[in-house]
Amino acid sequence: MHTSSPHLTALVERLSLEQKVRLLTGASVWSLHDEPAVGLRPIVVSDGPTGVRGAAVDDREPSASLPSASSVSATWDLEQVRRLGALIAAEARAKGVDVVLGPTVNLHRSPRGGRHFEAFSEDPYLTGEFGAAYVGAVQAHGVATTAKHYVANDTETDRFTVDVRADERTLRELYLAPFERMVGAGAWLVMSAYNGVNGAPMSTNPLLRDPLKDEWGFDGVVISDWGAVHDTDASAASGQDLVMPGPDGPWGGALVEAVEDGHVPEAAIDEKVARLLLLASRVGALEGAPEAVPVRPWEDSAIADLLRETAADGMVLARNDGTLPVEPRDGLKVAVIGQHARRARAQGGGSASVFPRHVVTPLDGLREAFGEEAVTFAPGLPPADELHPFTRGQVTDPVTGTPGVHVRYLDQDGTAFAEDTTPSGRLAWLGDERLVRAARIELTTRVTADRDGRHDLGFAGLGGFTLEIDGETAAAETVSPAGEDPVTAVLNPPSVTVTRDLALGQSVELRLTYSPTLMGGFPFGLVLLGAKDVFGDPAEELRSAVGAAAAADLAVVVVGTTESIESEGFDRPRLTLPEGQDELVRRIREANPRTVVVVNSGAPVIMPWLDEVAAVLLSWFPGQEFGAALADVITGAREPGGRLPTSWPAREEDVPVWTVEPHEGRLAYTEGLHIGYRAWLKREQAGGHAPALPFGSGLGYTTWRIGEPSVTTAGDRLVVEADVANTGARPGKQVLQAYLSRPGSAVERPVAWLAGFTAVRAEAGGRVRARLEIAPRAFQHWDTDAHAWVTESGEFTLRLATSVADPGHTVTVTPAAGTV
Ligand code: BGC
16 A cells, blocks of 8 residues: 555545544644544554553553663674564554654764664664664564654754754765665654754754655655644645644644645645555554554563573673683672662663663672672662662552552542552653642552661652651652753652661651642653662772672672763763772772673763773663673673674764754754764874774674685675684674775765675584675765765775774775666
């Protein structure tokens, strides 16, 4: 079926203008309107991309928490995305979700980007391949995907208003390229971004028509980012199809009038509705269309197995002096150091977050692998200033006696109009009528101390709060939002705590009365009821961490970013680790030369101790099985399979694209084609520093010999093949990467660019034949005079290597000439 099929046209004709326009704004935050007149049921959408959250933004409907995009792309193995895609589809179906709001295919233009973890790479080809595999894998099960955020939404600073300035060729070759690939892979939706490009907000931008719909033939729905559409006529007349969230928005009645007044052609409305009905038929939401493909829910154990394997396959071994792997043996003592070992960052913050049933922390995973008695833990540094909501099992609803928190909703005159139990101390309401109607919400729970001593109990949220402990008022405060980004303000509220001394097993009753403040009137509220981690005297705690390391055979230090420095809604001002972590690594290293550092971040951080420690593993945000996967890699049960999908700098001052702050509302992409490794190579040619860890690099536990490549053609593609021999004593994985370059090109070019890759695996002593295909696009550049892709005739150099910095093997290749 296509949008102009007679069947869809007939359905559209059956609807009045009002009925049609009604369909073009969401019915709620996460759902679209139904229309019985054409047999349309509501379509449900959900974030995405690293799992499927569903409608609830708390622990009521737990989700599988997948590795974030930078971890997935670090596998350089499209098969892993295909397997994750099947899980995403199953999760969506289990939650009644038709549309997943992902993948994110913006680029790592600057390592400072706050949503770096959510995007695949600094390279448009790698991004496109991973995004396309995601789209194909999820949609094969009848669940829609959304390529987002179209386009040039690569950083977060002033994200709602920034006007990105980029030239035509840069847009085509870098930022639009992954979207073109998504459309080629058949993505059913594209999300228009908050930002503007070259003077027009993306929700009204001509790029929605051309190239997206006209040149590329995108036949799906352009959904807006949440709250991104601000006007009626320009957005409706543009390629924008659907305004989210609903039920209110700038279209509705105003759009009906605009059509009646002749400002927006009715044909534009018909086209949008036809696209929406086509989407409905694809996801099984339209009567008469084929039923959605059946998808069976996954067992928890199958989810855990897959997530454990993919997380390990994305971990990058950045350095190893031979210390890793460390097989468990009797008497081995392991010191596990760092707050991140017990408060792991399994996922990034913001709209991509899901609420998993469990997270295996590094400490849990290492205890499981080496044995409880073998492992000593010391946090070493003070905890991040975060309130941790009470988990399931820590709290009991005093009214029902079941686990959780009792919630009562009271209206203006104090009458309770609803009540229920939530499973944990994290409570959120999004688009929930009860939040809008309630003058007060009362949360009551009984919490039992899990140890003797000091407990910092409290709450976080926006609005008026009174906290009573065992019937006595302990705190009464009105908490105001910090900053203007509503999502960030609601998701990161300030906290208030009070200190109580409790004995192990002693329980207290907490009653929190909450009078909600709705930012901009938007029905979104979040309240955390929980405790902060307590910490002793800092000097004493550091000494005890150093002592633990000195007494152990192996020290594993887990460092990383925090929710307040790396998340959606803002960019990182610095790339350094939070205060004290570099010093902690050094102190542990001095105490024990067998120190392995695990870096738990979604994006590059500066590692001044990189060459001084025994081994460094980059874990990214690896999802709920973090600790299990980490233990597999440390013990050698699995190889760390990752290679860097983005360059890691040694020093902040070396970073080629640093500025993410707009100047007078504009953010100019003045570096043009040269971002990521392309920029590093250009600088190196001019005598600049190389990155600490180059693009595509990463170690394994075995050694390899790669033979001379042979090049043949298959249709319009070049086929590169090479013998790959595992010359070591362990099974392993290698990632072969093909880079093109064009010495003496008539046009400006990157020094080299990725044109193909493949992951191969071989047993100890085993051999495999690696095969990579190079598509014609790899040779083309965008000609701004012809406004077309053009292939320069003549020779290109192809280098088959194991990273962008590896000399590898080079061969000369000649593509077919001409404009395609
Ligand atoms: C984000 C989108 C997300 C949407 C819905 C926005 O703030 O930019 O990526 O899908 O919220 O949560």
